[in-house]
Amino acid sequence: MSSGHNYPxxxxxxxxxxxxxxxxxSTEILFFGTLITTFMIFKGRDFPGIKLTDVYDIPFTSVSxxxxxxxxxxxxxxxxxxxxxDQEKTRVWLLATAMLGSVxxxxxxxxxxxxxxxxFELSTNIFSSTFYVLxxxxxxxxxIGVVFLIGLWAIGxxxxxxxxxxxxxxxxxxxxxxxxDIVWIVLFTVVYLI
Amino acid sequence: xxKIVEPDKQTNIFRRPSSEYxxxxxITTVDHKKIGIMYxxxxxxxxxxxxxxxxxxxxxxxxxxxxxxxxxxxxxMFTMHGTTMVFLAIMPISAAFFNYLLPLQIGARDVAFPRLxxxxxxxxxxxxxxxxxxxxxxxxxxxxxxxxxxxxxxLGNAPNxxxxxYQPNAGFKYSPGTAMDYWxxxxxxxxxSSLVSAFNFIVTxxxxxxxxxxxxxxxxxxxxxxxxxxxxxxxxxxxxxxLFYVTFDRQFGTTFFLTEGGGDPVLWQHLFWLFGHPExxxxxxxxxxxxxxxxxxFSRKPLFGYPAIVFAGFGIAFIGFGVWAHHMFxxxxxxxxxxxxxxSTMVIAVPTGVKIFNWLGTIWGGKLNLKTPMLFALxxxxxxxxxxxxxxxxxxxxxxxxxxxxxxxVAHFHYVLFGGAMFGIFGGLYYWFPKVWGxxxxxxxxxxxxxxxxxxxxxxxxxxxxLGLQGQIRRTWVYAEETNLGFWNLIVxxxxxxxxxxxxxxxxNWMYSKRKGEIAPFDPWDARTIEWTIPSPTPVWNFSxxxxxxxxxxxxxxxxxxxxxxxxxxxxxADDLLLQLEEEGLNPEEEIILPNPSYFPFVLSSGLPFxxxxxxxxxxxxxxxxxxxxxxxxxxxxxxxLEEEFNTAEEEE
Numbered sequence: 001m002s003s004g005h006n007y008p009x010x011x012x013x014x015x016x017x018x019x020x021x022x023x024x025x026s027t028e029i030l031f032f033g034t035l036i037t038t039f040m041i042f043k044g045r046d047f048p049g050i051k052l053t054d055v056y057d058i059p060f061t062s063v064s065x066x067x068x069x070x071x072x073x074x075x076x077x078x079x080x081x082x083x084x085x086d087q088e089k090t091r092v093w094l095l096a097t098a099m100l101g102s103v104x105x106x107x108x109x110x111x112x113x114x115x116x117x118x119x120f121e122l123s124t125n126i127f128s129s130t131f132y133v134l135x136x137x138x139x140x141x142x143x144i145g146v147v148f149l150i151g152l153w154a155i156g157x158x159x160x161x162x163x164x165x166x167x168x169x170x171x172x173x174x175x176x177x178x179x180x181d182i183v184w185i186v187l188f189t190v191v192y193l194i
Numbered sequence: 195x196x197k198i199v200e201p202d203k204q205t206n207i208f209r210r211p212s213s214e215y216x217x218x219x220x221i222t223t224v225d226h227k228k229i230g231i232m233y234x235x236x237x238x239x240x241x242x243x244x245x246x247x248x249x250x251x252x253x254x255x256x257x258x259x260x261x262x263x264x265x266x267x268x269x270x271m272f273t274m275h276g277t278t279m280v281f282l283a284i285m286p287i288s289a290a291f292f293n294y295l296l297p298l299q300i301g302a303r304d305v306a307f308p309r310l311x312x313x314x315x316x317x318x319x320x321x322x323x324x325x326x327x328x329x330x331x332x333x334x335x336x337x338x339x340x341x342x343x344x345x346x347x348x349l350g351n352a353p354n355x356x357x358x359x360y361q362p363n364a365g366f367k368y369s370p371g372t373a374m375d376y377w378x379x380x381x382x383x384x385x386x387s388s389l390v391s392a393f394n395f396i397v398t399x400x401x402x403x404x405x406x407x408x409x410x411x412x413x414x415x416x417x418x419x420x421x422x423x424x425x426x427x428x429x430x431x432x433x434x435x436x437l438f439y440v441t442f443d444r445q446f447g448t449t450f451f452l453t454e455g456g457g458d459p460v461l462w463q464h465l466f467w468l469f470g471h472p473e474x475x476x477x478x479x480x481x482x483x484x485x486x487x488x489x490x491x492f493s494r495k496p497l498f499g500y501p502a503i504v505f506a507g508f509g510i511a512f513i514g515f516g517v518w519a520h521h522m523f524x525x526x527x528x529x530x531x532x533x534x535x536x537x538s539t540m541v542i543a544v545p546t547g548v549k550i551f552n553w554l555g556t557i558w559g560g561k562l563n564l565k566t567p568m569l570f571a572l573x574x575x576x577x578x579x580x581x582x583x584x585x586x587x588x589x590x591x592x593x594x595x596x597x598x599x600x601x602x603x604v605a606h607f608h609y610v611l612f613g614g615a616m617f618g619i620f621g622g623l624y625y626w627f628p629k630v631w632g633x634x635x636x637x638x639x640x641x642x643x644x645x646x647x648x649x650x651x652x653x654x655x656x657x658x659x660x661l662g663l664q665g666q667i668r669r670t671w672v673y674a675e676e677t678n679l680g681f682w683n684l685i686v687x688x689x690x691x692x693x694x695x696x697x698x699x700x701x702x703n704w705m706y707s708k709r710k711g712e713i714a715p716f717d718p719w720d721a722r723t724i725e726w727t728i729p730s731p732t733p734v735w736n737f738s739x740x741x742x743x744x745x746x747x748x749x750x751x752x753x754x755x756x757x758x759x760x761x762x763x764x765x766x767x768a769d770d771l772l773l774q775l776e777e778e779g780l781n782p783e784e785e786i787i788l789p790n791p792s793y794f795p796f797v798l799s800s801g802l803p804f805x806x807x808x809x810x811x812x813x814x815x816x817x818x819x820x821x822x823x824x825x826x827x828x829x830x831x832x833x834x835x836l837e838e839e840f841n842t843a844e845e846e847e
Contacts (some may be wrong), residue, residue: 011403016306020397023427027389030431034465038435038450047456123447126456133442151832 021172025179028141032183035137036190039130047125055118057111058192064107065188068142071100072181075174082170087161090170091153097177098149101142108139131191138187141180148173211791222791224308227732229315230294231630234623236319237286243326244278245697247271249690250349252654256687258675266334266346268671269354270373276357277377280477281384282322284615288480289314289388291622292395292419294630298725298732299416301404301741306397308789309831310390316799318387324803325380328352328373331807335371353377356669358470359440361451361462366444372810378440379806385430385437386802392426395419406743410504413723414497417504418483421511425472425479428515433469436462445809460526467518475514477611478578479507481618482549485571488625489553491719492568493560494762496747499552506552509545517542523591524598532591539589546582550575565719566640570621573648577613581606584659599669602662608655620647620700627707628714632731635711639703647696653689657682716772722750729779738782792834798827 010016078093112132115121122132152170156162162170211222220228250271254263263271293311297304305311334350336343353373355364364374399420403412412420439450440462449455451462490497497503519527519535527535553575562568584606588594597603620643627635666679673679717726724741725732727749745751753768765771801823808817 016401023393023396027427034435129448
């Protein structure tokens with residue numbers, strides 16, 4: 001990729017940028033791992049004041065979780081459409097993925113405001129702090145993902161469209177997006193259900 | 195006749211940078227060699243600053259009850275000395291070696307992501323500037339019951355909670371100024387840089403190896419780079435999150451590490467050392483790699499036990515994640531944990547010992563060529579063994595409890611990180627000097643540098659062992675005359691100035707030889723690895739065609755055969771081979787496509803300090819500037835192809 005075309009550049013046979021994304025995601029596991037560990041450590045301790053169980057609304061969060069999971073499906077459909085060189089469908093599914101991601105984000109913002117008004121603030125107690133930092137960090141990931149998706153969609157508007165083997169690549173953004181979804185499944189379980 | 199490929203500048207919205215000389219060529223470069231050189235110089239600059247801070251500390255401690263520095267200034271100086279040496283000197287000097295050598299050692303034209311590589315460098319640079327801007331903008335503040343604000347002085351307006359930033363001392367209550375915010379956010383920025391380069395190096399080693407460069411044919415330095423990249427990738431996220439918590443505690447009123455709100459200061463220690471101990475190996479493994487290159491070359495023998503050295507390196511990296519709590523034996527951890535971590539600390543000495551014996555086996559019976567790089571490599575082994583042995587003593591918990599926070603610890607880790615890492619790095623700087631500059635350094639000055647540094651080093655850190663055992667406490671700005679510690683402290687301070695002198699000799703040698711040194715012969719060290727099969731200084735395109743590697747130490751086997759008794763005999767064709775390689779290396783026959791320079795890594799990374807200031811000063815405009823720079827950088831980057839559509843031009847040579 002970075003070398004002349006007569007130069008070997010995929011010793012492992014995996015596309016270089018995709019490999020880079022896998023390595024990046026492996027460090028993301030450590031990021032979320034540290035956050036979740038902290039959350040679990042403090043979860044068992046006594047703390048004063050309001051608890052998450054006093055304010056949360058599991059049906060609401062379940063719905064927004066479902067929305068986020070569906071966005072993984074639309075992401076796969078976008079990828080599939082691009083493999084069939086259907087530029088228009090690719091753009092539609094990309095936009096759909098971005099929209100679903102935004103709905104999830106909107107849900108999170110609504111949820112945070114709701115909690116805040118009920119007195120569950122960032123610095124209320126150690127539990128609320130870990131809650132906001134953990135879910136907020138995930139929300140930031142979704143936000144960055146949405147920016148990527150919209151960027152990809154915008155680039156897809158150009159004449160030559162998107163392609164799987166060059167440029168700003170759909171495949172590795174899809175990897176990222178699925179990863180962020182999987183992390184949410186873990187977070188939803190750990191934070192809300194356990 | 196060479197085919198040169200020129201980018202067509204009409205295809206993009208922004209004109210692409212095209213300078214080949216001058217400052218813009220450096221700011222926009224994506225060439226791993228130039229980035230490596232920039233890392234080297236910038237890190238050396240910070241090394242000098244960190245050294246200056248150390249000299250201040252030693253002037254203060256040269257006499258009992260001295261008042262050269264105030265307590266506040268002393269705190270700031272040792273904090274900045276540690277932080278600078280770890281994050282702004284040794285790590286980036288190692289990064290300089292990785293950048294320059296890694297692609298050459300695996301026969302690649304560049305790293306996997308050249309622009310990300312530039313991004314790592316610029317983020318690191320801006321992180322360093324941000325951290326040091328604390329001297330101008332930061333304030334140390336005056337904690338309740340601590341020193342007074344007027345005692346702080348200019349020097350004291352730097353982070354003062356130690357490079358380890360223990361909580362709650364580094365929290366808002368006891369460090370009320372902004373200085374520790376600069377520290378937390380500065381390290382965060384530096385961490386991003388290291389993470390990005392870790393991805394880059396891992397992918398480069400996995401994917402950019404040339405024909406026949408199987409894993410078990412890679413030079414040991416490449417292997418150690420690989421191990422370090424994994425250590426970075428898996429340890430930095432931990433400290434990143436911990437630093438987030440610190441910033442939240444200090445800025446947004448959370449209590450992650452403050453007992454008042456149900457938080458836990460020991461959690462900080464766990465998270466910090468869970469990063470901090472792998473960090474120790476991040477600092478030392480590059481030197482292991484460098485020494486493993488130097489010793490076989492100057493002993494004229496293959497590296498003894500190549501697979502053992504490689505696996506020991508990974509063993510160290512792996513076990514390195516399981517020993518962190520030996521930094522915390524004096525903290526609140528249970529006896530079972532103490533015993534467990536004591537044992538794992540002993541265990542990690544095993545792969546380290548394997549390496550040392552392999553190095554000794556390499557030298558054993560070799561024809562030693564005692565040039566400067568070899569001297570530094572030998573010095574490295576000696577000093578590192580001392581540091582390693584004093585390190586194993588920490589696995590005995592009762593002894594460690596006694597030694598914690600004394601100068602014994604200071605002596606130990608300086609033997610490892612200075613006697614180890616820095617000696618290895620200096621060896622590497624001399625060894626690859628001809629590769630980078632195409633000239634030879636001055637051998638006499640090099641040897642003088644080695645001997646003054648060895649003497650100065652041992653005078654400085656040797657006596658600290660018994661100072662520590664006699665009970666001199668670290669991080670304390672004065673000691674009383676009645677303690678009778680004055681004599682050895684004076685010796686230590688004299689030693690520190692001898693080290694400074696040796697560094698000056700090194701700089702003089704470097705500056706002079708780079709311009710006026712003898713022109714280096716094609717293969718000055720009769721080397722073994724493929725970075726020496728190309729001309730020096732390295733041409734922009736590295737290898738004019740992808741080399742094919744047939745064995746470990748490929749270049750050596752191309753030059754040497756064996757006689758009936760198995761002794762190495764130089765082939766008659768060897769000299770012709772060198773001439774031919776030089777000729778081919780300078781005149782590529784194939785079309786060469788290099789990644790184009792780019793403004794965007796620089797633009798993108800320049801946004802980060804603004805975001806840092808915005809967090810500290812809660813300023814929306816600064817945040818906006820930062821975000822805009824980030825977005826412009828990211829957007830420009832995403833829409834700019836790595837290589838332009840090319841017009842191929844024919845040019846007469």
